[in-house]
Amino acid sequence: MLDAKTIEVIKSTVPVLEVHGQTITKQFYQMMFKNHPELLNVFNHANQRQGKQPAALANAVYAAAAHIDRLEEILPVVKNIAQKHRALGILPEHYPIVGENLLAAIKTVLGDAATDEIIDAWAQAYGVIADVFISVEAEMYQEAEQQKGGWRGFRRFVVERKVKESDVITSFYLKPEDGGEIASYLPGQYITVRVKPEGQEFTHLRHYSLSTSAGHPYYRISVKQEDAIGDNPAGVVSTYLHEQIQEGDTVEISAPAGDFTLDQSKQIPVVLLSGGVGLTPMVSMLETLVEGDSNRDVVYIHAARCGSHHAMKEHIDQLTREHADRLRSYHVYESPAAGESCDKTGFIDLPWLKTVADPKADFYFCGPVPFMRAVNQALKEWGVPQERIHFEFFGPADSL
Ligand code: HEM
Numbered sequence: 001m002l003d004a005k006t007i008e009v010i011k012s013t014v015p016v017l018e019v020h021g022q023t024i025t026k027q028f029y030q031m032m033f034k035n036h037p038e039l040l041n042v043f044n045h046a047n048q049r050q051g052k053q054p055a056a057l058a059n060a061v062y063a064a065a066a067h068i069d070r071l072e073e074i075l076p077v078v079k080n081i082a083q084k085h086r087a088l089g090i091l092p093e094h095y096p097i098v099g100e101n102l103l104a105a106i107k108t109v110l111g112d113a114a115t116d117e118i119i120d121a122w123a124q125a126y127g128v129i130a131d132v133f134i135s136v137e138a139e140m141y142q143e144a145e146q147q148k149g150g151w152r153g154f155r156r157f158v159v160e161r162k163v164k165e166s167d168v169i170t171s172f173y174l175k176p177e178d179g180g181e182i183a184s185y186l187p188g189q190y191i192t193v194r195v196k197p198e199g200q201e202f203t204h205l206r207h208y209s210l211s212t213s214a215g216h217p218y219y220r221i222s223v224k225q226e227d228a229i230g231d232n233p234a235g236v237v238s239t240y241l242h243e244q245i246q247e248g249d250t251v252e253i254s255a256p257a258g259d260f261t262l263d264q265s266k267q268i269p270v271v272l273l274s275g276g277v278g279l280t281p282m283v284s285m286l287e288t289l290v291e292g293d294s295n296r297d298v299v300y301i302h303a304a305r306c307g308s309h310h311a312m313k314e315h316i317d318q319l320t321r322e323h324a325d326r327l328r329s330y331h332v333y334e335s336p337a338a339g340e341s342c343d344k345t346g347f348i349d350l351p352w353l354k355t356v357a358d359p360k361a362d363f364y365f366c367g368p369v370p371f372m373r374a375v376n377q378a379l380k381e382w383g384v385p386q387e388r389i390h391f392e393f394f395g396p397a398d399s400l
Pocket residue numbers: 039042043044045047048053056057060061064081084085088090091094095096097098129130133395396397
């Protein structure tokens with residue numbers, strides 16, 4: 001454990017880091033990738049470009065530093081990050097590399113203000129934080145491996161089927177190449193795909209939510225093809241999966257992970273809201289709710305740009321017909337094409353939500369950030385308590 005003096009130094013420098021945090025982490029990434037280019041095999045280059053990952057890491061470091069004498073309070077956050085690290089294959093030997101480069105970046109940015117005492121305190125604090133991550137991740141690696149059908153690291157899966165769900169979303173049905181069993185998962189969890197498209201120097205990893213209930217002999221992910229928009233180039237992995245990967249080809253994946261999951265211990269109604277490709281964990285939750293023993297009332301609300309972007313419509317319509325006693329589904333189109341029908345035009349808002357959902361329900365939502373902000377805001381205004389609001393970001397966690 002750290003001594004009182006070190007804790008004081010750490011806490012008094014948190015505000016300084018908050019001011020320089022992004023500059024430090026950007027500097028840190030530049031240094032680390034220069035010294036260890038092999039790490040470009042695990043980091044998401046798009047997140048780097050957009051500055052999302054530096055922000056996420058900076059925030060995590062402040063949070064950890066501010067709680068250095070009571071790290072147990074931030075354990076849920078640590079576990080969420082550790083799930084992603086485990087899914088990406090981050091190992092104990094990577095931690096000293098991050099530590100060394102982070103300290104070097106702090107020194108470079110703070111200059112003379114970074115006294116030996118400060119640097120030494122941060123080195124100690126980083127060691128403590130890293131040890132927490134390493135031990136939480138060790139447990140997660142063990143769980144993933146020891147679970148029935150589970151495995152450690154990456155395993156090759158064959159794309160058994162590739163099904164177009166809309167103009168922009170395609171599903172991939174994945175079966176293990178070794179013919180063995182696959183690990184079960186909780187609705188809402190994701191798997192991590194590792195590919196090396198031709199012409200790319202590094203491997204690329206992406207998390208994709210599983211888009212069907214567990215219990216099948218395959219995993220299914222449903223991927224949106226991310227086109228180039230403005231300064232952001234087209235998605236490397238989504239383009240590769242859509243355009244290059246064919247039925248019979250293989251990809252590597254790591255075992256299911258993630259803590260955005262349906263709480264199945266409850267009996268209250270459930271409202272599932274999704275925007276665009278955010279429907280993937282919601283469809284998994286929906287299937288689980290209607291297939292199992294639960295009698296919970298379910299409202300499924302999906303927002304899409306228009307009919308041609310609306311994935312899995314037939315499937316949801318069929319489930320709604322089959323479970324009409326307790327499932328209702330609605331779709332909201334931002335700008336429907338001529339002749340397209342929908343339950344609401346424009347965006348989901350509170351007055352409309354009040355007409356279709358029960359405020360005493362558990363709410364789960366996932367989608368683009370503006371969609372998530374609007375839904376979160378509406379639920380807060382409606383007085384839905386925080387413990388019944390559950391959401392997940394695609395990409396590095398942001399704040400609503
Ligand atoms: C993701 C924190 C160590 C590799 C993240 C995220 C945070 C974080 C907050 C974003 C999670 C999200 O997506 O919401 C930390 C902290 C560390 C640490 C506090 C040290 C105590 C490491 C190490 C490595 C690593 C040692 C490997 C060299 C990654 C990668 C991602 C990630 C590859 C995915 C993000 C991307 O590719 O854009 N980490 N991390 N992290 N971390 Fe760490």
